[in-house]
Amino acid sequence: xxxxxxxxxxxxxxxxxxxxxxxxxxxxxxxxxxxxxxxxxxxxxxxxxxxxxxxxxxxxxxxxxxxxxxxxxxxxxxxxxxxxxxxxxxxxxxxxxxxxxxxxxxxxxxxxxxxxxxxxxxxxxxxxxxxxxxxxxxxxxxxxxxxxxxxxxxxxxxxxxxxxxxxxxxxxxxxxxxxxxxxxxxxxxxxxxxxxxxxxxxxxxxxxxxxxxxxxxxxxxxx
Ligand SMILES: C[S@@+](CC[C@H](N)C(=O)[O-])C[C@H]1O[C@@H](n2cnc3c(N)ncnc32)[C@H](O)[C@@H]1O
Numbered sequence: 001x002x003x004x005x006x007x008x009x010x011x012x013x014x015x016x017x018x019x020x021x022x023x024x025x026x027x028x029x030x031x032x033x034x035x036x037x038x039x040x041x042x043x044x045x046x047x048x049x050x051x052x053x054x055x056x057x058x059x060x061x062x063x064x065x066x067x068x069x070x071x072x073x074x075x076x077x078x079x080x081x082x083x084x085x086x087x088x089x090x091x092x093x094x095x096x097x098x099x100x101x102x103x104x105x106x107x108x109x110x111x112x113x114x115x116x117x118x119x120x121x122x123x124x125x126x127x128x129x130x131x132x133x134x135x136x137x138x139x140x141x142x143x144x145x146x147x148x149x150x151x152x153x154x155x156x157x158x159x160x161x162x163x164x165x166x167x168x169x170x171x172x173x174x175x176x177x178x179x180x181x182x183x184x185x186x187x188x189x190x191x192x193x194x195x196x197x198x199x200x201x202x203x204x205x206x207x208x209x210x211x212x213x214x215x216x217x218x219x220x221x222x223x
Pocket of ligand 1: 080
């Protein structure tokens with residue numbers, strides 16, 4: 001019998017993450033650092049903000065697909081939207097979906113400061129409705145899903161038909177602190193994440209990988 005090797009992943013301490021970010025092309029600039037501070041001042045909800053290494057990766061992915069039209073589901077205080085907006089091609093546009101006026105007010109302020117406000121359009125309201133109202137044209141080049149977990153399936157199903165071939169849909173928190181692989185955890189959010197992971201894995205319209213970056217990121221490419 002072939003022995004199964006242990007995982008080759010390392011434990012990503014804060015020091016390792018800082019090192020990785022410092023050696024990437026897109027470390028947080030002054031505006032993003034200020035946004036991290038402003039978000040931390042909100043208290044416990046600040047854990048919802050994506051990490052700087054993930055943000056740098058999302059900027060690079062946005063560039064890789066030459067995105068002109070991007071959609072974000074779950075904007076919060078705006079960190080990931082700045083990362084996407086900075087990766088857009090000239091003349092590119094990002095539609096942001098959220099339900100919170102308060103949290104996105106912080107996002108708006110930092111979009112202005114980051115010089116990307118002109119390419120972002122914020123739509124306040126349940127994201128499923130916002131997505132359903134999107135016309136088929138222009139097709140989406142990159143979408144990022146990072147909102148309420150029970151909604152992921154509906155968001156994904158609205159987005160995939162609107163992606164151009166070769167476009168990406170990214171889904172955040174798909175490892176849910178590792179709980180997806182622990183059968184004893186059966187709460188609503190964990191079950192919702194398991195369901196969307198099964199759905200994406202069985203979806204012939206895309207080819208997908210889950211990367212164990214941050215809390216787990218799915219990258220699905222439309223065939
Ligand atoms: C994890 S946070 C997003 C973090 C963000 N991507 C960042 O980089 O900071 C989730 C966001 O989803 C929003 N949200 C929750 N339910 C929603 C819904 N039904 N429609 C749209 N947004 C929703 C919340 O208001 C919250 O701002």
